[in-house]
Every structure is written in C-alpha cells, then in structure tokens.
Amino acid sequence: MYLEHVNLVVNDVEQALNFYQAAFPHWRVRSEGSGSWHGKPRNWLHFGDDHHYIAFSDHGEGSNRELSGDSVGLAHFAYVVQSVDRIVARLTQAGYPVDKQGAQHPHRKNVYFIDPAGFEVEFVEYLSDIPAERNSD
Template sequence: MIHLEHVNLVVRDINASLAFYQAAFPHWTVRGGGEGTWYGKPRNWIHFGDDYQYLAFNDDGEADNRDLTGHQVGLAHFAFVTHDLDGVVSRLAQAGFEVDKEGAIDPYRRNVYFIDPDGFEVEFVEYLTDHPSKRNSYEMR
C-alpha cells in the first residue's frame, strides 16, 4: 500500500501559513522544525501534522505562486477529505479566510476551495456516501 505522507510547500511566512492550516486542522501540531540552507539560501522549516501525515513549510519563497486562472505548469490544487465541511469553513472564516469558490453541486459530495496565504488552492471535500461508485462518479451533472 502507498499513501501520501506529506506535501512540502515553499512559503514566504511560516506563521501566516500556520494561521490558515491550524484553522483547518486544529488537531494537528508542529511536529518539528529547524534551520538550514537550500542551494545557498538560508531558510526555516517546520513539519505541521499528526503522526502519519503532515505539511512541510519552508520560508524561502520569493515570488508569487502560479496564476490559478492560467495554464502554467505547476500545482493546480490539493485536497483534503473532511467529515465536517461546515466546521472547516467556519474555522477558516473565523481566522479571516473566505471560500474562494464553491464546488459543483453533487448529490454525493460537497466541496469548497480556499486560497492559502501563499496562493496555493486548497480543496476541502465532504463525501455524503460511503459507496465508492457514487463518491467517484464522473458523470456530468
């Protein structure tokens, strides 16, 4: 079996990133961190997550993220499954982050997209069924 362990994000400000992700994942903690260099440039880094999955943040980001409305090569978005989409949206709103766009209307899932402080698009999805063929339906609705 293979599963995703972590995503490593280059950011401008670790604390700004933490404000977003701590609101989304209140049960996660900073697992560790330190200082180092990456190709001659100093940077701080942390791992934020639980015992099994985490996000790595490195604060040596210099430029804006890719234009999410454009066609540049790069990360489009990444997604997390939740059992309480309303709770995630509420916590992020309380932390000052608004839904960027709503997902498509679907009888078997609800989803929303946020933009984090460094311009990464983050999707949160709540499945309304445990039936795989309904959760993973690709029919146009």
C-alpha cells in the same frame, strides 16, 4: 500506501501555519528548524499528525502560479474532511474567505480556499461510502 507529506515553499511560515491551524486544530508542529537550501538560508516547519504532515519552508521568492491560468504547476490539493461546514466556519472565523464552492453533487460537498502562499486547497466531504458514487460526475 498513503501520501505522507507535501512540501510547500512559502514566503512566510507563520502565515501558512495560521491558515492550516485553523483548518486542522487537532494537528501540531511536529518539528522545525533552520538551515540552508542551495546556499540560501531557510526556516522550515512540519505541521501534521502522526501519519501525515505539511512541510513549510520560507525561502520562497515571487508569487505562486496564476490559478486561473493554464501554466504548469500545482493546481490544487484536497483533504477529505468529516464536515465541510465546520472547516468553512473555522477558516472564515480566522479571516480566510471561501474562494469558491464546489459543484452541486448528490454524494459530496466541497469548497476551495486560497492559503496565504497562494496554494488552492480543496476540502471535500463525502456523503456516500460507495466509491462509484463519490467519484461520479
């Protein structure tokens, strides 16, 4: 079992795509189109690989939840990567600053970014193949 996709409603599909292309240069636009959602026009795009993707739809209104607050909603989602340093280099080169560094840990490195739609995205690199070490406090 694995997570196939997440569906993010954003204000601007191209801005979202630019961020994720910088993070995942090996991914591609799998499909895209337009239509309506509950009577409102929208453009949509699927960006990923053969097994996982992010769906973007541009019919969003307003802003994302306040991440420093305690309101209900998505707090963040995370991707396991081979190198946090390479992700940071690609995203900062593309103009996206690190939002916060993860806590010091002997068995993992992690960093958080805020994407253009206001979603917090964590990137984590595990330094151990032992699950108990990876998931320890």
